[in-house]
Amino acid sequence: MTSTATPTTEISALTGLPHWETIPDDIPAAIAEIKAAIRARIEQSGRTVEDVLAEIESYLEAEIADIEAAKARGEEVWPVIDYADIEAGTVSAETLALVKRRGCAVVRGHFDRAQAEGWDRDVVDYVESNHFFENYAGPADDFFGTLSAEMSKPEIYPIYWSHAQMEARQHPRMASVQAFLNAQWTAESEGRQWFDPDADSLYPDRIRRRPPGANSGGLGTHLDPGTLDLWMTEGYQQHFRHLFAGDFAAYDPWDAAYRTEAAQYPGSTMCSAFRTFQGWTALSEMDNDQGVLHTVPIPKAMAYLMLRPLLSDVPDDEMCGVQPNRTFPANDKYHAILMRAVSSIPSVQPGDSVWWHCDMIHSVAPVTDQKGWGNVIYIPAAPKCTKNDAYAALVREAFLSGNSPYDFPEEHYEADWANRFQPSDLNEIGRRGLGL
Numbered sequence: 016m017t018s019t020a021t022p023t024t025e026i027s028a029l030t031g032l033p034h035w036e037t038i039p040d041d042i043p044a045a046i047a048e049i050k051a052a053i054r055a056r057i058e059q060s061g062r063t064v065e066d067v068l069a070e071i072e073s074y075l076e077a078e079i080a081d082i083e084a085a086k087a088r089g090e091e092v093w094p095v096i097d098y099a100d101i102e103a104g105t106v107s108a109e110t111l112a113l114v115k116r117r118g119c120a121v122v123r124g125h126f127d128r129a130q131a132e133g134w135d136r137d138v139v140d141y142v143e144s145n146h147f148f149e150n151y152a153g154p155a156d157d158f159f160g161t162l163s164a165e166m167s168k169p170e171i172y173p174i175y176w177s178h179a180q181m182e183a184r185q186h187p188r189m190a191s192v193q194a195f196l197n198a199q200w201t202a203e204s205e206g207r208q209w210f211d212p213d214a215d216s217l218y219p220d221r222i223r224r225r226p227p228g229a230n231s232g233g234l235g236t237h238l239d240p241g242t243l244d245l246w247m248t249e250g251y252q253q254h255f256r257h258l259f260a261g262d263f264a265a266y267d268p269w270d271a272a273y274r275t276e277a278a279q280y281p282g283s284t285m286c287s288a289f290r291t292f293q294g295w296t297a298l299s300e301m302d303n304d305q306g307v308l309h310t311v312p313i314p315k316a317m318a319y320l321m322l323r324p325l326l327s328d329v330p331d332d333e334m335c336g337v338q339p340n341r342t343f344p345a346n347d348k349y350h351a352i353l354m355r356a357v358s359s360i361p362s363v364q365p366g367d368s369v370w371w372h373c374d375m376i377h378s379v380a381p382v383t384d385q386k387g388w389g390n391v392i393y394i395p396a397a398p399k400c401t402k403n404d405a406y407a408a409l410v411r412e413a414f415l416s417g418n419s420p421y422d423f424p425e426e427h428y429e430a431d432w433a434n435r436f437q438p439s440d441l442n443e444i445g446r447r448g449l450g451l
Contacts, residue, residue, distance in 0.1 A: 043332035057261035092358040118314035118372035135298035172222040181436035185445035193396040194213040195430035201270040204355030209271040210400035217448030218302035220393035233381035237342040250277025269316040275400035282340035292393040294370040299388035306382025
């Protein structure tokens with residue numbers, strides 16, 4: 016997707032950098048231009064890009080050593096929090112500090128096990144009653160790894176409006192956890208209120224149901240906050256202003272400043288919303304060696320990802336493989352130091368939920384002959400803000416029509432399903448999230 020570019024002579028008064036609010040017509044030339052401009056800006060600080068990257072690598076080595084030591088002691092790298100402590104406000108200061116340091120958490124007992132297992136059954140009833148499998152046309156994108164060829168059913172269901180999904184999205188327990196997670200961020204800075212931590216926008220996503228015996232290719236290491244727009248649009252340049260000035264110490268991955276209004280380049284695998292945390296809720300038991308989520312649990316690693324393309328081993332017109340309409344890749348070629356920290360979630364039970372910072376590298380491990388089911392509802396924390404309010408209008412339209420949401424392929428399986436979740440089923444949380 017291309018569109019008329021902002022003229023390269025337009026320089027941001029806020030950052031001093033050239034910017035393109037839509038995808039540049041000549042992407043390689045724009046990459047070369049912005050990289051040269053960021054290098055020059057960093058050098059104005061009296062340091063080189065190499066100096067700043069060396070500082071970041073020193074920080075990463077210390078964090079990775081801590082992660083490796085925890086694994087060697089047999090400890091979980093991921094913080095684990097009981098929902099009861101979130102509800103009672105009794106999560107310890109030590110645990111809160113670890114959530115901020117690792118950028119991820121598992122919430123035990125977020126929902127009662129019976130509730131989660133009931134939702135799992137409801138999903139099956141919903142799709143089977145509407146003959147989904149007979150009408151399924153195959154994956155409309157290649158974002159997720161697929162099951163082996165002999166599997167006749169999908170792993171990722173392009174379903175959004177089941178009672179199970181909507182009941183989980185608008186549940187008071189979900190709102191409590193989302194507010195708790197949002198509170199780990201700085202919602203107010205630079206004299207501005209960037210988002211409302213106590214109200215969620217109900218970002219709709221799909222379902223995964225992976226059956227026993229499945230073979231799945233998983234999902235390689237990547238991240239989802241954006242693509243070239245992270246370097247090229249004015250709002251993101253402001254968000255990463257400290258990094259682009261060579262001041263790693265001042266960069267705070269938990270400060271939402273400017274990103275809730277930043278322009279994002281369109282694509283088939285994009286997210287139009289600002290998510291403080293990506294997340295999913297488990298509908299089945301999943302052992303941590305059965306093709307589950309992994310992350311690089313270092314939120315500030317985003318600094319390395321943003322500045323790594325400026326080193327001399329990367330061609331001037333490339334960004335370490337980042338391009339529009341693709342996920343942001345992380346790999347051994349350019350990010351080997353970070354790959355050492357890849358860490359699995361703990362084993363989970365039905366009703367547990369899993370959360371990770373929106374800028375974190377993550378992956379799904381491959382699995383052969385999976386033991387047990389691997390079923391989840393994808394539900395993030397996407398608080399009310401300028402960007403999410405704009406997307407909520409599109410979500411509301413899709414909800415009312417039963418269509419696939421804007422961020423996902425136009426499959427629209429549910430448009431004529433009479434038993435999908437209806438506006439009359441919304442509670443106060445749901446109506447607020449959809450702007451109704």
